[in-house]
Amino acid sequence: MNESTVTLQGWVGSEVRERDANGVPVASFRLACTPRYLKEGTWTDGPTSWFTINAWRGLAHNVVESVHKGDAVFVEGRIRADTWQRDGLPDSTTLVVDARVLGHDLNRGVCSFVRPVRGTVTEEQAAEPTRGPEQPVQEVA
Amino acid sequence: MNESTVTLQGWVGSEVRERDANGVPVASFRLACTPRYLKEGTWTDGPTSWFTINAWRGLAHNVVESVHKGDAVFVEGRIRADTWQRDGLPDSTTLVVDARVLGHDLNRGVCSFVRPVRGTVTEEQAAEPTRGPEQPVQEVA
Amino acid sequence: MNESTVTLQGWVGSEVRERDANGVPVASFRLACTPRYLKEGTWTDGPTSWFTINAWRGLAHNVVESVHKGDAVFVEGRIRADTWQRDGLPDSTTLVVDARVLGHDLNRGVCSFVRPVRGTVTEEQAAEPTRGPEQPVQEVA
């Protein structure tokens, strides 16, 4: 199984970019996660880690409409390290998370939520959970 | 440490109720979680589990302003089973989650996010992460 | 999707019980989780929560051979509240976790690990990840 699940809180550090992956809509952005530590009685920032967040299908559409640079969000999903090899250079690694759940972090602000009106989602889409190419499908044995 | 951490997706099944716990603001609501299964090729609902969600301090204020009955939300936090004993009756158990992170689920709708304006949060509050009575504090050894 | 995922650390509070659920082997035990808090400079125990842990298929066999009353274990899986209604009595609720990952907690002891010898696992079983009736199946879109 070798599942690698991550839960992140952070700040959106780029605009959301839309693309089409073999007919599947994907929304992507960069997320900055800066842990805070209590060091000798004072809260201080640790080093920032950057992640590339991908949202697929129905989640992609809602992310494009809802998420903007500077927003505080949480993400839960599967993490992988994409490593790129180039001639004569050291490998370059990007942390990629395929989001299963994504939303604004109410620790950091307030939010007004609107469910999609009838007609924007087909019955089929509503019946099947939103998922990306690597999202789990549940099946009863 | 015996940590019991839970990640939930569900629907808010009650209005949000505010109270004061020894001077600490708490917002509470009931969350319904209904898993879906692929059974013989068809998506079907499993039985619904109900949880009591508590949000503390700054998170409590933002939950009161943002979360309403019928919203789709995501919660991450610590879970415990509160069991009540009554004379001559079987024990009654409530599942309680003290939220660390909470927000709307963008799989289920769209959201507009507003960060608090200057003046609504003191420097001290901003410096210290929002947490409840049972939320973790990070300390460098 | 309404996923409810839990991560638990605790002590095994019963012997492991084996049963057969429509031809699928299941191993079950009770897990006690007692959070610890730093209260006025002293570590104290919070109230204990009890969970019923189910392990399915190949994981069931290894749990039967490896896990004993009093062991410190870690469990990750899907949680649900099973509520039983009885005439004239209040509902009774049991917290049930179908384990996806389970093992001993090396914070609490040492462990020697043995992988199954060839022949005890068929190629088919090895190819397909161990899962219960409610465990996720991954599929590429």
Add this chain to the structure above:
Amino acid sequence: MNESTVTLQGWVGSEVRERDANGVPVASFRLACTPRYLKEGTWTDGPTSWFTINAWRGLAHNVVESVHKGDAVFVEGRIRADTWQRDGLPDSTTLVVDARVLGHDLNRGVCSFVRPVRGTVTEEQAAEPTRGPEQPVQEVA
């Protein structure tokens, strides 16, 4: 708080290395995580991601005694991306996880567990949960 929590299942890809970080014992190893996908009815391996796992204090000792190259383990902890900048070369990134919980994966083998005998752990150590420099401390408000 900007917490970045990860849950990993994988194979230990190096021997465990012990070191001393300002008087605190640390055990480290490399973990290989290879997701499996159901693609057109066949289970296939995705690309492998590598993580550096650190265990601190009491957990470090038990990891040194228990974990070996080739073992199947699970890890829960905090993740960060350590990026190294070098003159004239692209940045190099390592994924580092400070483990909060760590143990063998009973999906992949069997295990015999031994709790430490009296005398190997002082009362003070037993009272305070094992944690690294970045592990959470729980405090009641």
